[in-house]
Amino acid sequence: MTRQHIIDRRLAGKNKSVGNRERFLRRYKDKVREAVQRAINGRSIRDIEKGEDIAIPKRDLSEPVFSHGDGGTREVVHPGNREYVRGDRIEKPQGGGGQGSGSGEASDSGEGEDDFVFSLSKEEFMQVFFEDLALPNMVKTALAEVPEWKSQRAGFSSDGTPNNLHVVRSMRGALGRRIALGASSRREVQELEARLEELRRLNAEASNGPGDAALVQERAKEIEEIEARLHHLRGRLMGIPFLDPIDLRFRSRIKVPVPTTKAVMFCVMDVSGSMDEQRKELSKRFFILLYLFLTRHYDKIELVFIRHHTQAQEVSEDDFFHATETGGTVVSSALVLLDEIIQSRYPTSEWNLYVAQASDGDNWHHDSSRCREIIEDKILPLVRYYAYVQVAQTEQNLWDEYLVLAEKYKHFAMRKVLDASQIYPVFRELFKKEGVDA
Secondary structure, X not given: OOOXXXXXXXXXXXXXXXXXXXXXXHHOHHHHHHHHHHHHHOOOHHHOOOOEEEEEOHHHHOOOOOOOOOOOOOOOOOXXXXXXXXXXXXXXXXXXXXXXXXXXOOOOOOOOOOOEEEEEOHHHHHHHHOHHHOOOOHHHOOOOOOOEEEEEEEEEEOOOOHHHEXXXXXXXHHHHHHHHHHHHHHHHHHHHHHHHHHHHHHHHHHHOOOOOHHHHHHHHHHHHHHXXXXXXXXXXXXXXXXXXXXXXXXXXXXXXXEOOOEEEEEEEEEOOOOOOHHHHHHXXXXXXXXXXXXXXXXXXXXXXXXXXXXXXXXXXXXXXXXXXXXXOOOOHHHHHHHHHHHHHHOOOOOOXXXXXXXXXXXXXXXXXXXXXXXXXXXXXXXXXXXXXXXXXXXXXXXXXXXXHHHHHOOOEEEEEOOOHHHHHHHHHHHOOOOOOOO
């Protein structure tokens, strides 16, 4: 029996039509975008990547239909006809029957049609979400990662420090060397000892009875030569060193890059009176983009939300974006809290630390220099990357202080974002690889 395998290599799988789906999404682009925006407003950052069920009213799915107008002469064949014959006149059907309201709502006729509902995949949802950010393919964006270095064994080497000496491996090598160098000599010693024993036995038998004196003397001479040779060979064997420097084997270790699989992102946002809802929305979009980016590089990602005015506090995501508490501005309070959280919960040996700060740049004048000192002395030595996004055009004293850090440290970056369309280009500039154009 011959078994046959059929492989479907079509881009669209069975019972699917990728082309038709793409055309459908393009046709109802506005409806899909509105549904995605509603989903975003009601989701947390952690749930942003999920798909979404989109409902489109039935009335918006109407298709153009061609039909025959009144009058004219037509010949039609009706299969299965048992009522009419050629030449009979068929009356027009009575109108008003068999059609629902088409609104998807309840009616007094008891009939209607539901809205059309379909599911957006995760990829389609993200494509619509980033459409106004001109996001071509976020997966291709790569962060300039700084891997952790881990020492691991890499076999054995012939040189190294005494504390890395492998005794068993060294003795095994020494034994093999001694066996190899002395093999021929030991074989010759065994043969000579057997010959020597035989000659001594023959001479002993000859001394006990009549024998050839010349032959005995010849054997005695051969015995002396064999003993001299044995003495020489045993000396050679004893001269083979028990342990030679070439026998020594040391454990070899090399450093290999091992990227840490855990990361924490600190979202720091100014919620003072000058941060209106539009600026907070810009900040949220940037935080979402950064979160999605990091989830593609780390198996485990945690979020820490810090909001501040004159005082800072760690809050939940809902409070971070929607709490109404406000006041003046002291940015250093958030940075002090950030440093305390890192020291208490996120050791750098186990976590990759990222900070994203969003503010309109307004700060108490005497506090901006303190912010620079805290970031430079305490935070930058610990974090992989620090991104500051200003959601206002005016450059104030905080911007000037941060500009000093940006010029001095490569892993500190700052940009301005004034419109949603600027978020993705700014993000590309902040997180591009070295030597790669944004």
